Amino acid sequence: NLLKWIPVPINLVFDLSYPGLSREEVEEKFGERINVVKFFNHIKYVPNIYFLQNFACEFDVQNHLIPFISELEQLDKDTEVNQIVIDLYFDKKAGHAAVGKSETIEYIKKVKPNQTVKKEQKEVALSVVIVLGEEKSKLNQILNKVHHIKPLEIIIVADDRMSAIQSIPTFVESNVVVIEEKNKWKAPVYGAKIANGDVILFLNGEDVIFSVELERFIEPLLKKEQDVILNNIDSVCFEKMRVEWPSIAMVYRKIVNDVLGRMDLKYDSMLSMPYAITKKAVEDIGYDILQNSILSQVTLMEKGWRLQSSSAITNTSLNNIPANKTSFYKNELTKLEVCEIKENVKALESWLQGKNARGNYTDGGRKREIIEQLKKQKNYSRFHKGWGMNSSIYNGKQLSIIIPAQNEEATIKEVILEARKVEPKEIIVVINGSTDQTEVIAKQLGATVIVYQERLGHDVGRAIGAQKATGDILLFIDA
Numbered sequence: 001n002l003l004k005w006i007p008v009p010i011n012l013v014f015d016l017s018y019p020g021l022s023r024e025e026v027e028e029k030f031g032e033r034i035n036v037v038k039f040f041n042h043i044k045y046v047p048n049i050y051f052l053q054n055f056a057c058e059f060d061v062q063n064h065l066i067p068f069i070s071e072l073e074q075l076d077k078d079t080e081v082n083q084i085v086i087d088l089y090f091d092k093k094a095g096h097a098a099v100g101k102s103e104t105i106e107y108i109k110k111v112k113p114n115q116t117v118k119k120e121q122k123e124v125a126l127s128v129v130i131v132l133g134e135e136k137s138k139l140n141q142i143l144n145k146v147h148h149i150k151p152l153e154i155i156i157v158a159d160d161r162m163s164a165i166q167s168i169p170t171f172v173e174s175n176v177v178v179i180e181e182k183n184k185w186k187a188p189v190y191g192a193k194i195a196n197g198d199v200i201l202f203l204n205g206e207d208v209i210f211s212v213e214l215e216r217f218i219e220p221l222l223k224k225e226q227d228v229i230l231n232n233i234d235s236v237c238f239e240k241m242r243v244e245w246p247s248i249a250m251v252y253r254k255i256v257n258d259v260l261g262r263m264d265l266k267y268d269s270m271l272s273m274p275y276a277i278t279k280k281a282v283e284d285i286g287y288d289i290l291q292n293s294i295l296s297q298v299t300l301m302e303k304g305w306r307l308q309s310s311s312a313i314t315n316t317s318l319n320n321i322p323a324n325k326t327s328f329y330k331n332e333l334t335k336l337e338v339c340e341i342k343e344n345v346k347a348l349e350s351w352l353q354g355k356n357a358r359g360n361y362t363d364g365g366r367k368r369e370i371i372e373q374l375k376k377q378k379n380y381s382r383f384h385k386g387w388g389m390n391s392s393i394y395n396g397k398q399l400s401i402i403i404p405a406q407n408e409e410a411t412i413k414e415v416i417l418e419a420r421k422v423e424p425k426e427i428i429v430v431i432n433g434s435t436d437q438t439e440v441i442a443k444q445l446g447a448t449v450i451v452y453q454e455r456l457g458h459d460v461g462r463a464i465g466a467q468k469a470t471g472d473i474l475l476f477i478d479a
Helices: 008-017 023-029 036-043 058-072 101-110 115-123 139-147 161-166 187-194 211-222 234-241 248-259 279-285 287-291 293-302 316-320 335-353 368-376 412-420 438-444 460-468
Strands: 049-054 084-089 126-132 153-158 175-180 199-204 228-230 275-278 307-309 382-384 399-405 426-432 448-452 473-476
Touching: 036 058, 049 058, 058 084, 126 139, 126 187, 139 153, 139 211, 153 161, 153 187, 161 175, 175 187, 187 199, 187 287, 199 211, 199 279, 211 228, 211 275, 228 293, 248 293, 248 335, 275 279, 279 287, 279 293, 287 293, 293 307, 293 335, 368 460, 399 412, 399 460, 412 426, 412 438, 426 438, 426 460, 438 448, 448 460, 460 473
Parallel strands: 049 084, 126 153, 126 199, 153 175, 228 307, 399 426, 399 473, 426 448
Antiparallel strands: 199 275, 228 275, 382 448
């Protein structure tokens, strides 16, 4: 019974909560207590909650605290949850009594709504670009969540403008613009071009993200601490790799980040929405480059814009990442994998064009000039012709074996003897920078031996052997 628990000091709250109703009328109409969790499920929203409990009051613990915690498990999955803080203290004298006014205010301040984002939004205007494909059933939910972060505008780039307009709910108060672009790779370009905000948040039309997560995601940009924010999908990727082989496309993402010296980003990429970027950064790299997400990311890094991955947001669209259940190798790549790999390769190609031929990596001391000289004239430092045999096990073709060697006297004998078992036409040992008996042993075993006193560098010995080889099949092995 509600009246049983309402002491005299609550009369004012009663009058404000039920204006114009007597106690008897309140008891008749609202005799049962409201189940707050059912209410949260009804409105699909849980506000910031600070639950202060005197652990010395056993009655309150058993009848209020424990039931509340238990019922939290009944929250629906699509109910948006904010901060819930449960604070326990022990005061035997206080018992059921409430804390004082000033102390209550201090506790309330602990969980007051985070004003940081709201304050920053007054200074930094936010535009939201939603890339919408054939799947439009979630647009209503997405707009509901985006509405709470108070953007300056919402730009929907859809493959079908009319059907997108029909999907927009009436409650959206933000300025909503709908444009049509059937090519999903070009959608961010056209969305960014008409965006008026200082920050542009790009969202996938398949993913419903809680407004609390969106606020946390864009906060570094609204605070002007970063220029570009990527979604942190590393945990999702690592979790998938526990049960299946990684997608080849995902491996390419990591390769690009590693080549650019951003190992910290791992698999994080502008290929996965959401991502957010300042308008100034977009204008600097050019709008059209956004149709290649990876090239955009590379260019932003090269131009020195501050780029980081933010909080991890798990999206349903991440489930579209191709999986290799049984092996890293597959007979055929999916269309998505092909597209993503192309994007990564194009980005690396563009990046390398602005560097030297090796992308600013050293050549490892390779003496390439020797190869160029041998193309013009076969003039070796020292040369010894060995012997071989014509094989009948390669369908009429002959085998040449090439072995680069440097101080390999301990192993070269066994390597050559094993190589003889596959019936090579010739075994070519290219010795460079050796000071031991490798040359003597190789000659004794009938190998063709090419000797250079200096070190040739990685792969140069193999190239010299390949130039000299006369077989149809070349087999490269280490000594």
